[in-house]
Amino acid sequence: MTPRLHAHARVDLSAIRDNVAALRSRTGAAEVMAVVKADGYGHGLLPSARAALAGGATWLGTALLEEALALRAAGLTGPRVLAWLMGPGERLADALAADVDLSANASWLLEEIADAARRHGRPARVHLKVDTGLARAGATPEDWPQVVEDAAKLQAEGLLRVVGVWSHLAYADAPGHATIARQARVFAQALEVAAAAGLRPEVRHLANSAATLTAPQQHFDLVRPGLAVYGLSPVPELASPAELGLRPAMTLAASLVLVKRVPAGSGVSYGHVYTTEAETTLGLVPLGYADGVPRAAGNVGPVLAAGRRRTVAGRVCMDQLVLDLGDDAAAVGDEVLLFGPGDRGEPTAQDWAEATGTISYEIVTRLGPRVPRVYTGDGA
Numbered sequence: 001m002t003p004r005l006h007a008h009a010r011v012d013l014s015a016i017r018d019n020v021a022a023l024r025s026r027t028g029a030a031e032v033m034a035v036v037k038a039d040g041y042g043h044g045l046l047p048s049a050r051a052a053l054a055g056g057a058t059w060l061g062t063a064l065l066e067e068a069l070a071l072r073a074a075g076l077t078g079p080r081v082l083a084w085l086m087g088p089g090e091r092l093a094d095a096l097a098a099d100v101d102l103s104a105n106a107s108w109l110l111e112e113i114a115d116a117a118r119r120h121g122r123p124a125r126v127h128l129k130v131d132t133g134l135a136r137a138g139a140t141p142e143d144w145p146q147v148v149e150d151a152a153k154l155q156a157e158g159l160l161r162v163v164g165v166w167s168h169l170a171y172a173d174a175p176g177h178a179t180i181a182r183q184a185r186v187f188a189q190a191l192e193v194a195a196a197a198g199l200r201p202e203v204r205h206l207a208n209s210a211a212t213l214t215a216p217q218q219h220f221d222l223v224r225p226g227l228a229v230y231g232l233s234p235v236p237e238l239a240s241p242a243e244l245g246l247r248p249a250m251t252l253a254a255s256l257v258l259v260k261r262v263p264a265g266s267g268v269s270y271g272h273v274y275t276t277e278a279e280t281t282l283g284l285v286p287l288g289y290a291d292g293v294p295r296a297a298g299n300v301g302p303v304l305a306a307g308r309r310r311t312v313a314g315r316v317c318m319d320q321l322v323l324d325l326g327d328d329a330a331a332v333g334d335e336v337l338l339f340g341p342g343d344r345g346e347p348t349a350q351d352w353a354e355a356t357g358t359i360s361y362e363i364v365t366r367l368g369p370r371v372p373r374v375y376t377g378d379g380a
């Protein structure tokens with residue numbers, strides 16, 4: 001498909017670089033793993049990764065092994081890369097060949113990793129993940145001693161090296177929440193169990209963006225910011241990106257593809273859930289829910305168009321949405337901004353999140369492949 005003309009997401013790579021540098025300046029001795037899963041939170045895997053490295057990240061983090069392998073295949077061989085969401089039958093030999101660190105949270109997975117190492121003739125680098133209270137991807141404290149024992153045995157056989165011990169917080173976006181200290185205590189106990197088994201991980205890591213920015217005592221040896229890399233606030237009720245020294249990297253822009261006058265009382269878009277109050281100008285924006293604009297934005301999604309903030313008129317359709325531009329001057333081809341850093345008066349991804357009952361993470365990651373990413377800034 002040739003790139004589409006009338007809608008795109010501009011991604012400011014200098015902003016990503018500078019955001020990482022800002023994070024790096026707050027982490028002291030702890031290194032920064034820029035999390036680039038989900039296509040760099042929708043910003044593009046490789047450009048985001050390169051910009052993050054330019055900003056001082058020394059590690060890259062992905063959920064999927066395929067994402068980590070794509071980084072290596074593109075020639076990013078310098079940084080450490082960790083992939084953490086594994087099921088049975090993954091391409092573990094490819095991971096070893098590509099020098100990708102692997103997270104492990106269960107004995108069966110350690111066995112699969114060891115098998116790959118046996119076949120590959122080279123030890124795997126493994127980060128053992130403990131569930132300290134999120135109840136998601138880590139080994140429970142009950143299962144942890146067995147996971148540690150199995151890992152220590154495989155390490156002694158030369159099949160793997162436990163280079164990391166790690167966990168993830170449930171409530172990092174609520175600084176001071178009691179679960180943070182509780183999870184940190186469980187983490188400390190898990191580290192003791194690992195030490196008692198003779199494991200000497202190079203890196204212990206716990207902090208996502210919110211903890212990187214608000215909980216320096218949880219930085220350990222490595223922090224794993226994702227959202228903040230892209231300049232969005234992980235604690236929007238407490239601080240804006242600017243207050244955190246961050247700049248949103250993505251601007252979602254489109255051009256009007258039809259402008260027309262309609263009479264008062266015109267029902268607009270499916271179901272006529274919006275009706276014009278007076279004779280007015282409607283502008284057609286060629287972005288819809290198939291592009292990742294939430295359908296929940298009907299009548300509430302904010303857009304900067306014809307010099308002012310508007311609200312999506314009526315339902316968001318699969319490929320298009322309508323704006324009521326009143327009597328303001330507008331022409332086909334005029335640019336409209338759905339969200340961006342906010343300095344031209346445009347809404348932000350956070351505004352979209354609030355309007356549609358979600359989080360900014362979802363607003364940027366849900367943008368689909370039909371929306372071309374256009375790169376600006378250093379490295380574009």
Ligand SMILES: *Cc1c(COP(=O)(O)O)cnc(C)c1O
Pocket residue numbers: 035037084168207208209210224225226227228234
């Ligand atoms: C996505 C993810 C991160 C990054 O989280 P942010 O809130 O975007 O900073 C860090 N660690 C793990 C395990 C993750 O899944």
